[in-house]
Amino acid sequence: MKQEASILLRLSLAFAFSYAAISELMSPDAWLAFFPSWLGQVWPLRDWLVVFAIAEILLAVWIMSGEKLFWAGLIAAAILLAITLSNLFAMDIVFRDLSLCLAAMALAVLNKETKVR
Numbered sequence: 874m875k876q877e878a879s880i881l882l883r884l885s886l887a888f889a890f891s892y893a894a895i896s897e898l899m900s901p902d903a904w905l906a907f908f909p910s911w912l913g914q915v916w917p918l919r920d921w922l923v924v925f926a927i928a929e930i931l932l933a934v935w936i937m938s939g940e941k942l943f944w945a946g947l948i949a950a951a952i953l954l955a956i957t958l959s960n961l962f963a964m965d966i967v968f969r970d971l972s973l974c975l976a977a978m979a980l981a982v983l984n985k986e987t988k989v990r
Contacts, residue, residue, distance in 0.1 A: 875983060879942065882980040886949055887933040889973050894929035897922050907967075909959050936980075946981030950974050 953974035
């Protein structure tokens with residue numbers, strides 16, 4: 874049962890990250906408003922968007938690989954929590970990210986490595 878639950882969580886998270894990344898690359902104007910404006914003072918927002926999309930694709934591949942899922946889940950949860958907190962003004966849109974954050978935390982908990990003493 875644990876393995877099946879892990880697979881379902883991995884599929885849902887990998888799909889969410891992959892879909893968002895592809896959409897960001899295909900329709901960047903629809904996504905730029907979700908990036909904090911101060912980032913644009915450091916580097917152009919479109920460049921941040923491309924880097925973030927690539928990172929999302931890599932994270933999706935990592936999650937699907939099944940390797941070190943505790944860490945993949947924690948990183949995914951941190952990203953999703955940051956997205957939610959930085960976009961509280963759009964909670965009617967990002968509420969799903971909070972649910973995905975909890976799913977990522979569940980993936981981490983399911984795959985926490987315990988040491989036997």
